[in-house]
Amino acid sequence: MCGITGIMLPPQARDRARLEAIAAMTVSLAHRGPDGSGIWLDRDAGIALGHRRLAILDRSDAGRQPMISHDRRYLITFNGEVYSAPKLRIELLARGHRFHGHSDTEIMLAAIVEFGLERALDQFDGMFAFALWDRAERQLHLVRDRLGKKPLYIGQANGALLFGSELDALRAHPGFQARIDPDALAALLHQGWIPEEHCIWHGVFKLPPGSILSIGSAELQACDVGDMRARSRAWWSLTDLVRQGREDPIVEPSGSEAMLDGLLRTAVRERMVSDVPIGAFLSGGIDSSVVVALMQAQSAKPIRTFTIGFAESGYDEADDARAVAQHLCTDHTEHRVTSAEAQAVIPDLPGIWSEPFADASQIPTLLVAKLAREQVGVVLTGDGGDECFGGYRRHVMAHRLSSLFRVPAGLRRAAASSLTRLGPPAWNELLERPPFSWSRSLRGALQGETVHKFADVLDSANEKDLYHRLLQGGSQVHRPSSMRNWPEPADDAADMLRLLPSHGARAMFRDTIGYLPGDVLVKVDRATMALGLEARCPLLDHRILALAWRLPIGSKIRGGKGKWPLRQVLSCYLPRALFERPKQGFSVPVGAWLRGPLRSWAADILAPGRIGRGDHLNPEVVGRLWSEHLTGRRDHTRQLWAVLMFETWRDRLRLPGQSQLEWPGNQVLHQAPDFAAVE
Helix, strand or coil, X not given: CEEEEEEECCHHHCCHHHHXXXXXXXXCCHHHCECCEEEXXXXXXXXXXXXXXXXXXXXXXXXXXXXECCCCCEEEEEEEEECCHHHHHHHHHHCCCCCCCCCHHHXXXXXXXXXXXXXXXXXXXXXXXXXXXXXXXXXXXXXXCCCCCCXXXXXXXXXXXXXXXXXXXXHCCCCCCCCECHHHHXXXXXXXXXXXXXXXXXXXXXXCCCEXXXXXXXXXXXXXXXXXXXXXXXXXXXXXXXXXXXXXXXXXXXXXXXXXXXXXXXXXXXXXXXXXXXXXXXXXXXXXXXXXXXXXXXXXXXXXXEEEEECCCCCCCHHHHHXXXXXXXXXXXXXXXXXXXXXXXXXXXXXXXXXCCCCCCHHHHHHHHHHHHCCCCEEECCCCXXXXXXXXXXXXXXXXXXXXXXXXXXXXXXXXXXXXXXXXXXXXXXXXXXXXXXXXXXHXXXXXXXXXXXXXXXXXXXXXXXXXXXXXXXXXXXXXXCCCCCCCCXXXXXXXXXXXXXXXXXXXXXXXXXXXXXXXXXXXXXXXXXXXCEEECHHHCHXXXXXXXXXXXXXXXXXXXXXXXXXXXXXXXXXXXXXXXXXXXXXXXXXXXXXXXXXXXXXXXXXXXXXXXHHCECHHHHHHHHXXXXXXXXXXXXHHHHHHHHHHHHHHHCCCCCCCCCCCCCCCCXXXXXXXXXX
């Protein structure tokens, strides 16, 4: 796991000084790779590659990057891990290849030499983003893994192509012009994160998951950022995987649990290979518990597990996690975080997420990563189980809300308006009246929701609108932009949405191509890499996804609960009483803090004079939300947190002499390169 960056110049602009900006770009990623730095450049070809190293496998100099292939044709700067590398190494040795070390980077290069890039990619099981420079063809290939576990931003500056693991790498280039994209900001304020289709900086894009961008320096002259995004092509497609699952379904799911157990064991075992100490995050929920159970079942010694808890009622899973750890006999570390400790990291969040990010669960994720980093260099996480197996409340609701759009739109809007006026007493009375009374599934799905959430669901214009309201709604706190409607997925994904048989399946598909790479994986990557900690997600192994999409929706969601296959597997390792609990999520009481200890801090940021600058936010709407939140009339935590994170992120951009946040044990080892000695 590392940080990568690079520059490619068009032929008419091959100035050595422009390439030497790679030094500052590489330094900006020092937190992602505290164990070393490497730079390679070729002035005649107009290419420079930078690398910050987090040494997990082969910590010797044989694993240093950028790395050149044995035939001297390819150079690579690589971020991630390829878990199939040991198996590939055996095959490549049989084909005559020889290796200086045992890093997966060296094996990847040999596979590319042997099979070609795209055939080699099919054999890379793991998480990765890398840049491959073909010296013979003078072509740069930028590649991202199947699900977008590792980030890769691409932009331009004065005709040069720039790329990096984080936006700060692009900003470190002296020619980069930063301008906020209003559509990206609108998305952030609506849902708390910026989707893959957008970037906070105008003229920058994220390479789509499962994609390759291949480009030669001569092509840069006639290529802008939009052209480059259009040129990227898929080497793997979730749509194809889902289509194959529908063509080869598991009709009788009773035997699928043994298949899932076997795949999970393999995925976990492959991710336990490390030359540094390894552990796992353990929340006590189903996903992390099944990962830890399978780790412990395949380990000769206790696995190190890490949990944080909070004193506030309703936000503490530490007792549940401790019970799971005791049953599995793990080496468990638990820390009860005080509100002061949690609040102390808030000023650091904009520097850790170089693109503004407002999922408040970033706070506990960062804190548990900090706890784990004191003992280990790698952790396994339970991320991905919800998207694969219908684990979110919105999946269950969408599955049961199939009858919603049979109610006339006018009647639904009238009911929604009545609810918001009359308040909670109207709730049960409305559910007992036609046309809602005849729909048991609709009534069951909406029971227990807040009145305002219920009204929001009833007012949905269509299924797409319903999904976004279930995902995360919000008032329009931003100034009007060109984003009139939420963008639909690419054509092939849109076709798949039309083919999927249920609201629940379509919600899961949307989450896997949107919420997963845009929120969940961003949260985990930035929080762990800020500390030089590698996070691995076995539930996101593409073979597990393939099995999950062969299962009918009814075998994933049963009795109002999701993740039925995972529950069945976990019951072989844990008593059901230890994990059959309502889903809690991984969050902190930010809403209460905004009314209490964070009130003064937030009030300063949300002041009308400050909010109104830049013409990005609507100070009147922000003021109304803030007032309603303080009085307790409405809970506007999500919208306010998004505004606060954007404003503090924007403040960071104006601070002179910024330096990377230093955590205990994260030493910056960079030394300025001697360009005269670089090839």
